[in-house]
Amino acid sequence: xxxxxxxxxxxRQQDHINMLGFVSDSEYEIPKRCPCGGRIIGEVRRxxxxxxxxxxxxxxxxxxxxxxxxxxxxxxxGVHEEIERLTKRVEEAEQVMLGTSNLSKLIDRLEVRKCRSxxxxxxxxxxxxxx
Numbered sequence: 317x318x319x320x321x322x323x324x325x326x327x328r329q330q331d332h333i334n335m336l337g338f339v340s341d342s343e344y345e346i347p348k349r350c351p352c353g354g355r356i357i358g359e360v361r362r363x364x365x366x367x368x369x370x371x372x373x374x375x376x377x378x379x380x381x382x383x384x385x386x387x388x389x390x391x392x393x394g395v396h397e398e399i400e401r402l403t404k405r406v407e408e409a410e411q412v413m414l415g416t417s418n419l420s421k422l423i424d425r426l427e428v429r430k431c432r433s434x435x436x437x438x439x440x441x442x443x444x445x446x447x
Contacts, residue, residue, distance in 0.1 A: 349378035350386050358391070 373391030
């Protein structure tokens, strides 16, 4: 085999392996688009398909082929991951709201201290003027 052709073949193999890795790494949550650029459709398995679970749902690329470059993710997994992501966002928002509440209380206490300090300064000014 020609060395240049062998390098090109090796590079194509490496690109193929990298793409498979990219696709598998991106299969989290509900997919928006397939890496091939295809749109994601909701698919329901029919009873005549060879399967023990007819009616199972999938998020599938419109151009799906079983070559590893297209999405076909079970609906339950995608929805479960999306619920986990949204739950985490709600918990983070709750923490921010608690932090805001605590900051508000702290600001109120500082305002009270500021007013007390002003009164103390006025008392000191009056007592120093009267001497």
